[in-house]
Amino acid sequence: MTTPLPPADSTASRVVRRGLILSGLALLALAGVYVLALGYTPIEARQGLAQKIFYLHVPAAWSALLAFSLVGITSALYLWLADPRLDRFAAASAEVGVAFSAVMLTTGPIWAKPIWGTWWTWDARLTLTLFLFFLFVGYLALRASVHDPAERARFSAVVGILGLLLVPFIHLSVYLFRTLHPQPIVLKPSAPSLPPAMLRTLLISFAVFTVMYVGFVMARYGLSLADEAREGGDAG
């Protein structure tokens, strides 16, 4: 980022500062999650230490999917309301979502190699998230290559909406392949089937990753605000 820091009293800089504080707190809490995961939770009987990666992998996946769903929803709203805040939010959320999917897509194979015996498999969930990742990398590439802000907002909103509708189709089309991915453990009709210590740590990690998502998006949103203010200043 070559953007110089905005003046300290502007809205942009306030948003960035709040976002950074929130992200900092979340990162500190993440260190706490590491401690809990390594020291507090029991070692899983069959998977051993490899299972510890779940405390990162699953919440990262949650944050990524949250990010991408919000991009889809704000995109649809943008075409309706044409509010630049929605576009700024979608852009920030997409960028953060790509970062979280990168975490998800790297921690997954690290776990899968010792447990499944393979780094990657074309299972429904893996394929879906991989394509979501590609879709949003394309979304960011599109944003980077359109110069006019209004045009950029409309184009990316169209991709966001189409992407939201693509998800069920990718899911349907890969679902028929036998799925290897562990089935839901926490969000399922019966009670969560894992020891309380594990569940507690996982839930804490979910919360931490959600706060981290909010912090990152806020910081990114503030940076776009600053960017726009600077460009407006240049033009005027």
Place this chain on the structure above:
Amino acid sequence: MSEALRLALVVAGKDLRAELRSRTALLSALVFSALVLVIFNFARDPTVLAAADLAPSVLWVTFALAATVTMNRAFTVERENGALDGLLLAPIPREAIFLGKLLANLAFVGTVEALTLPLLILFFNVDFGRALPGVVGVTALATLGFVSVGTIFGAMAVRTRFAELLLPVLLLPFMVPPIIAAVQVTSRLLAGRPLSEMGGWLRLLTLYDIVFVTLCTMVFSAVVDE
């Protein structure tokens, strides 16, 4: 409705006439897909995998690549001399312009596919036999869906700095569901399996077509209107 359809046909007719007079895009796309088939032939080990087993995947990868290359032209031709502005100023509803562009793209991609299929039969020595009408049908079903998404993305990509690169990057994730379904149906057709084994895939393709043709027609004005 019939008026919109007539206008759509006018827009499509304009594109087809312009293409028939130059023939450059269509010929290049054809040569491109022939080359892809040739590369596939040398990229496979004939002692390990029979050509007939590979045919559905080769066919659909070639279709996907050729379609992407072909669809870039629909809006690049409108870029010169501000032709798109002229088209947008014409008293035609946006939906009709989109449908016209979609029809023209379908005609181009369909032509390339219609000529690629015999080339595949020729190069790979596959006997389609009684499966041929089914393969043609599933090709039409799958092509309609991804061409409509490609038409929207083509209209956007042409206004960006890297149109030729951006279109495939955006479009290929959207090609995944129809291509997976089409490959599954094609290989079952070639194996002479009963229709009941393809029902799910065919429903998926139909639903994809309905959802994306409708949605793309609706959002087109957001792409072209300032």
